[in-house]
Amino acid sequence: MDKGKFISFEGIEGVGKSTTILEVEKFLKKNNIQVYCTREPGGTELGEKIRDLLLKNESTIPVDSELLLFFAIRYQHIKEIIEPKLNMGTWILCDRFIDASMAYQGHGKKADLKKVELLIENFTNKIVPDLTFFFNLPYELSKERFPKSKTKDRFENLDDQFFEDVYLGYLEILKNNPNRIKNIDSKKNKEEVLKQITDIIQSHFKI
Numbered sequence: 001m002d003k004g005k006f007i008s009f010e011g012i013e014g015v016g017k018s019t020t021i022l023e024v025e026k027f028l029k030k031n032n033i034q035v036y037c038t039r040e041p042g043g044t045e046l047g048e049k050i051r052d053l054l055l056k057n058e059s060t061i062p063v064d065s066e067l068l069l070f071f072a073i074r075y076q077h078i079k080e081i082i083e084p085k086l087n088m089g090t091w092i093l094c095d096r097f098i099d100a101s102m103a104y105q106g107h108g109k110k111a112d113l114k115k116v117e118l119l120i121e122n123f124t125n126k127i128v129p130d131l132t133f134f135f136n137l138p139y140e141l142s143k144e145r146f147p148k149s150k151t152k153d154r155f156e157n158l159d160d161q162f163f164e165d166v167y168l169g170y171l172e173i174l175k176n177n178p179n180r181i182k183n184i185d186s187k188k189n190k191e192e193v194l195k196q197i198t199d200i201i202q203s204h205f206k207i
């Protein structure tokens, strides 16, 4: 049996990743592809518990602890969900993966980028997404879309400079991985964003 394909979705907050992923799932199912949606941090029982600790405003976490926790979640996710499902031929749609650690902990929180690379190299069982969609929306615009009523988590409470750095970090990661990561113009409306993605999936995987 052919292995499934692994697609990750990246970008800063408020760019519309989560709703688009559900539409991509529908699109794949219409093409008779078995698909599983998941997210990071989270995806497993252990991961969801650590996620709560990571996002809670009361937690004080040095950046290297944070980095290790994201990778602990990720390794569990890979072993328990991602790898077995890919081996069964299921396609995985994952809301954030390795690039988020590079962008948020590396570029945003200034963790040593070499440490992030070392973790990617050694603690992902060599699982790299077949395709990654970067929802490209400058921070100023994404901020406008953020619901004013929503209670902010430990990341969303960080300052403008942090999100600027994360955004610029993503642009750098995009530049360094032109084959894997596809830029999605997220200034467009929902339908156009979805079309950019499904067109790329169709031509990349010949479905």
Ligand code: TYD
Pocket (backbone or CB within 6 Å): 012, 013, 014, 018, 040, 041, 055, 070, 095, 096, 097, 098, 100, 101, 102, 104, 105, 155, 156
């Ligand atoms: P979440 O509510 O899932 O954010 P979003 O809906 O925008 O994806 O919260 C996840 C937060 O964790 C988000 O602010 C990004 C951050 N994060 C990292 O800092 N490093 C990582 O490796 C991952 C996967 C997420």
